[in-house]
Amino acid sequence: MAGNFYTVECPDCENEQVVFGKAATQVACAVCGSTLAHATGGKAVFEGEVLDTVERREAPDDLTGSS
Numbered sequence: 492m493a494g495n496f497y498t499v500e501c502p503d504c505e506n507e508q509v510v511f512g513k514a515a516t517q518v519a520c521a522v523c524g525s526t527l528a529h530a531t532g533g534k535a536v537f538e539g540e541v542l543d544t545v546e547r548r549e550a551p552d553d554l555t556g557s558s
């Protein structure tokens with residue numbers, strides 16, 4: 492279960508951003524800068540709604556095999 496990524500929806504601008512589940516630092520929205528996740532030293536605490544869980548070692552890439 493370690494190392495999962497989560498797709499989190501920004502509570503302010505609805506941007507969907509992939510966040511590491513054990514983020515070591517605060518994660519900000521790439522669009523509006525709102526905080527999406529707080530680091531706690533363990534599992535991150537998400538501010539926005541978690542839309543999806545991505546059990547991969549890398550962030551999903553929409554260009555890969557999308558057809």
Ligand SMILES: [Zn+2]
Binds near residue numbers: 504505506521522524
């Ligand atoms: Zn945002």
